[in-house]
Amino acid sequence: MTSAIDTNVYTDMQGLAQLRQQVRAEGDERSPETLRKVAGQFEAMFVQQILKTMRESCLNEGLMDNDQSRLYQGMFDQQIALEMSRGQGLGLSDMLVRQLGGDSAANAEPRVREPADPFLVPAMAARRPVSLAYGQHRPAALDAAPPADAVSGCSGVPLNDVRQNDVLGDTPVREWRPASQKEFITDLWPHAESAARKLGVDPKVLLAQAALETGWGQHIMQRRDGSSSHNLFGIKADGRWSGDQVNHRTVEFRHGVLQREQASFRAYASPGRSLADYAEFIRNNPRYEDALGSDDPHRYVMELQRAGYATDPAYGRKIMNIYNSDEFQYAVAAAQYQQRQAATEAQEVSVVDAQPNSMPAQNTPQNSPLWDSPPRDSIDVASLYAGEG
Known part of the structure; x- marks a missing residue:
C-alpha cells in the first residue's frame, strides 16, 4: 500500500x-x-x-x-x-x-480535466467538471450588456406538446432537466429558431453552444433555493442587469492559466427566456457585430471567440465538435420531424374546425330527388282515385 x-x-x-x-x-x-x-x-x-x-x-x-x-x-x-x-x-x-x-x-476539491478533445463525443459533456459547464470562462467586464426587458422569449411555433408551453414558455419553471439529447433539442428547438432568426444564424449552432455550456441540460446553475437558473449560455450579470441572478464559482483562463473565480450570472424564469435574452445580448453588443448574419456556423462561433465571448481558447472548436457529431444531427432531425408532424396535425384540425357543417352535396337530403316532390300532406288524395270506377 x-x-x-x-x-x-x-x-x-x-x-x-x-x-x-x-x-x-x-x-x-x-x-x-x-x-x-x-x-x-x-x-x-x-x-x-x-x-x-x-x-x-x-x-x-x-x-x-x-x-x-x-x-x-x-x-x-x-x-x-x-x-x-x-x-x-x-x-x-x-x-x-x-x-x-x-x-x-x-x-x-477541484478536478479540472482537459482531455485531448473531450467533446468529440457529445455524451462526454456530462463528464466534464461541473464548474466548466457554468459560463464557459466569461470575462466579467466583457459580458456586460443591457438586459432584454422587452423580450418575450416565447416566439416561434411550439411543438404540439403541452410540456412546451408549461416548461419552456414565460411561466416560471422550477426545474428543467431533459432526459436525453433528443429531448434537449426537441424542447429548445422552437425557441432556438426564434433566436436564430433575430441573429441571422443557424439555430443548430445555438443549440450546440447551449449543449456545451450546460452539459446537455444536466449541469445548469441553481439558485439558493435549489431551483434552476435556466442560464443556458453562461451570460454574466452586472449592474445593468435588473433581473434575477445567481452566484457561482467558475473557471477562467487568465494568461493561459486556469483560475477559479466567483461570479454572478443571469437567471431566467424558463429556458425559453434564456434563449431570447441570448439573442438580444448578442444583437445589441457591438463586439459581436461580425458574427451576426453568418450562415456559416463555424464562422459564427469563431467570431464569438474572437470577440471575447469566452476565455477558453478551444471554445469554438468544442462547439463545432458537438455540432458535427452524428448524435447531435440525429437529435436535430428528430426534432424537426416532430415539429413538422405537429404542424401538419394542427393544420388538419384547423381546417376541420373552420368547416364543421360541410358535407358532400350528394349526401345532403335537401338535394335528394326524394325531396323534389311536394310534401305528402299537400297532395290531393282525391285525385289519386280519379278515373276509377
Missing part, C-alpha cells in the same frame, strides 16, 4: 477498515477526500461486477478451463477492476461525489 488508506492491490483486505477508522477519528464523514475514496471503492466493485457478468455470459468453456483457472481469472479481474477505477476511472466516482457531497464537495 502506498498510504494508510490506499487499496491498490485486491488482496489488501484492510483498506476499507482503515478508511472507516480514519473517518471516525477525523469526525468528518463528508470531507471531499473521504467521499472520493469511498466512491472509488464503489466504482471498483461496480467494474468487478461487470467483469464477472461478462465471464458468466460465456457459454462455452475452453479445453484448459477448470476450477483453478477460473480462480486465477477471478483474481485477475479483481485487480483489473481496481486499476480501472484509479485516476479518472469511468466517471462513476465523480458522479457519486457530486451526489453525496453536493456542490461543496465538487468545489472543495
Whole structure:
C-alpha cells in the first residue's frame, strides 16, 4: 500500500477498515477526500461486477478451463477492476461525489480535466467538471450588456406538446432537466429558431453552444433555493442587469492559466427566456457585430471567440465538435420531424374546425330527388282515385 488508506492491490483486505477508522477519528464523514475514496471503492466493485457478468455470459468453456483457472481469472479481474477505477476511472466516482457531497464537495476539491478533445463525443459533456459547464470562462467586464426587458422569449411555433408551453414558455419553471439529447433539442428547438432568426444564424449552432455550456441540460446553475437558473449560455450579470441572478464559482483562463473565480450570472424564469435574452445580448453588443448574419456556423462561433465571448481558447472548436457529431444531427432531425408532424396535425384540425357543417352535396337530403316532390300532406288524395270506377 502506498498510504494508510490506499487499496491498490485486491488482496489488501484492510483498506476499507482503515478508511472507516480514519473517518471516525477525523469526525468528518463528508470531507471531499473521504467521499472520493469511498466512491472509488464503489466504482471498483461496480467494474468487478461487470467483469464477472461478462465471464458468466460465456457459454462455452475452453479445453484448459477448470476450477483453478477460473480462480486465477477471478483474481485477475479483481485487480483489473481496481486499476480501472484509479485516476479518472469511468466517471462513476465523480458522479457519486457530486451526489453525496453536493456542490461543496465538487468545489472543495477541484478536478479540472482537459482531455485531448473531450467533446468529440457529445455524451462526454456530462463528464466534464461541473464548474466548466457554468459560463464557459466569461470575462466579467466583457459580458456586460443591457438586459432584454422587452423580450418575450416565447416566439416561434411550439411543438404540439403541452410540456412546451408549461416548461419552456414565460411561466416560471422550477426545474428543467431533459432526459436525453433528443429531448434537449426537441424542447429548445422552437425557441432556438426564434433566436436564430433575430441573429441571422443557424439555430443548430445555438443549440450546440447551449449543449456545451450546460452539459446537455444536466449541469445548469441553481439558485439558493435549489431551483434552476435556466442560464443556458453562461451570460454574466452586472449592474445593468435588473433581473434575477445567481452566484457561482467558475473557471477562467487568465494568461493561459486556469483560475477559479466567483461570479454572478443571469437567471431566467424558463429556458425559453434564456434563449431570447441570448439573442438580444448578442444583437445589441457591438463586439459581436461580425458574427451576426453568418450562415456559416463555424464562422459564427469563431467570431464569438474572437470577440471575447469566452476565455477558453478551444471554445469554438468544442462547439463545432458537438455540432458535427452524428448524435447531435440525429437529435436535430428528430426534432424537426416532430415539429413538422405537429404542424401538419394542427393544420388538419384547423381546417376541420373552420368547416364543421360541410358535407358532400350528394349526401345532403335537401338535394335528394326524394325531396323534389311536394310534401305528402299537400297532395290531393282525391285525385289519386280519379278515373276509377
